[in-house]
Amino acid sequence: MSEFGRRVAQNSDSGTDHGHGNNLLVMSGHATGGLHGAWPGLHPDQLADGDVQVTTDFRRVLAEILVRRLGNPRVDLVFPGYAGYSPLGVVTGQDLPTGSEVIFADGYDSGNTSRWDATSG
Numbered sequence: 063m064s065e066f067g068r069r070v071a072q073n074s075d076s077g078t079d080h081g082h083g084n085n086l087l088v089m090s091g092h093a094t095g096g097l098h099g100a101w102p103g104l105h106p107d108q109l110a111d112g113d114v115q116v117t118t119d120f121r122r123v124l125a126e127i128l129v130r131r132l133g134n135p136r137v138d139l140v141f142p143g144y145a146g147y148s149p150l151g152v153v154t155g156q157d158l159p160t161g162s163e164v165i166f167a168d169g170y171d172s173g174n175t176s177r178w179d180a181t182s183g
């Protein structure tokens with residue numbers, strides 16, 4: 063993920079940086095290949111002031127990784143103010159009820175290290 067998007071045409075410095083829309087690559091053995099989200103297109107009528115439109119909040123992708131791969135349903139703690147978690151299907155894993163009191167599905171937040179096992183899952 064880049065900290066800023068790309069412009070469709072060159073800017074005054076002959077670059078294509080500092081636009082709005084961007085891509086986010088998810089690479090993992092648990093990633094689901096393909097394009098996720100909506101592609102807005104590059105026709106001038108589909109651009110936002112010369113930029114590719116933003117169609118997916120990056121927090122939606124990262125929240126899915128947080129819940130499905132890290133087993134942490136506390137999206138509200140990691141992304142304060144972000145609501146409405148809805149997975150795109152970017153990674154495999156189990157969806158957990160978000161906002162629960164438990165921070166990690168495997169109990170790591172309890173402080174009980176007897177369940178920690180480097181060989182599991």
